[in-house]
Amino acid sequence: MALLDGVYPVEQVLIGTYSGGGDMLVRQYGEVSGAERALFFIGQIHGDESGAGDAIRLMEASIEGRGLPGNTLVYLLNPANRSGRRLIDGIDPNRDFLDRRLSETRAIASFCERLAARYRSVLIVSAHQYNDRNRGTLRQGFVFPLYELTGVGRQKIAGKAGGAIISMSALLDYTTPAESEAVARQFADLTGFTYEAMWKNEMYPGELMYFVSRLGAHVSMIEFEIPESERSNIALWRDSFARFVQIVIR
């Protein structure tokens, strides 16, 4: 498959408005003509997780450095939440995908739906930063595959989580099954991180992951949780995210 050379992005797509004003612009890499597959990278949906923004910037730099297959489009939104805070107007954007009270969540949801309707294969990647408050829920250095969702409703629900965490020392990735397990395995192989199955006990229906899981079997999602403590290791980050891009853009 031919690689498209050159420096992207080709254009910016207006998908909505930030709370408090300002255009939400998604950068597009690649050409729509002939595209069958779309990847959508989302950084910092929690505004206080600047490490997540750094991660997406490193992925973007890696994409610019290697070009794209002609059938693939890449979109990036970073930051998704520019408030500088986890919450926007007291609402958690990553719990708002049922109610969609925030303009940010409405914009992201609509754009995901557009991608799902148009392309044969869609992969959504959302980066978070992992904080002390939830440190106990993750183990570092592992790659976990597979996520299955059970139940509906607005309360926290029990779920079988087969879905992935990717970890460089901890990229949590819970995912819809289509692509996630393969990606998790490849990422583990390339980075040397351990890969094992994992079950997550709970999730929130308002999460982006939950919303995405209902867009169809051709839509997958990977979520990173990046530990604050690893931010200083820029070489590890750059290498790991370059490898991640190498896996998902093929």
Ligand SMILES: [Zn+2]
């Ligand atoms: Zn977060």
